[in-house]
Amino acid sequence: MDNIEEAARALLDARIKSVRALVDARQNLTDLREQVAHAEREDARLYQAALRDGWSVDELKKLGLGESEKVARTRSKKGGPKRTAAAARPTTAAAPTPPSTPANPQAPGTPAPAAQAS
Template sequence: MATHIDAEKIEQELQKRLNSRMDSVRALVKSRTSVANARAALSEAEDEDARRYQAALSAGWNADELRSSGLPEPEKKLRVRKRAARKPAATRQPSNAGESVGHH
């Protein structure tokens, strides 16, 4: 006895699952975009705050006066420095590179 395979029904079910998966990715992309935009807005606000703090100092206020008024120094942004990759010891030049080693 042969069983009937309904290809259209199977395709519709798989398409429904695929659509659901794609919806989750669309929501994730929207969320990531929102986070990136918020970070950019925060960075701009922090830069503006630092400029205005410096303007207050330039106008004659000092850090102690501003701090005692409830306006502490702006938080320092964490700057990420890229480190130069270290060369393995075998490929580094010896400190006395001009001298020949073991060759007479």
């Protein structure tokens, strides 16, 4: 009877050992995926900071610093256009209003005079 128990225990120990190895490998994958996700977020944050600091997408590309994978994936999911340097820079002044011309003597936003009946 002791030999049977020892044989059964040896079989179970081998099975437990393989499951432990699998659990360790899965935990390692989870840890690495979290590290990659963190690194991608940091890369995307720094890429956007470079754009805000005045670098254009084309300039960064010429330096070998193309769009981060995370930014590209996010943009392609949203279907939005590529971000340009002009779009990246915040505007601080309102657009100037066009001056009055003889063809348009009214200031912008004022109603036109009613047409005269003959």
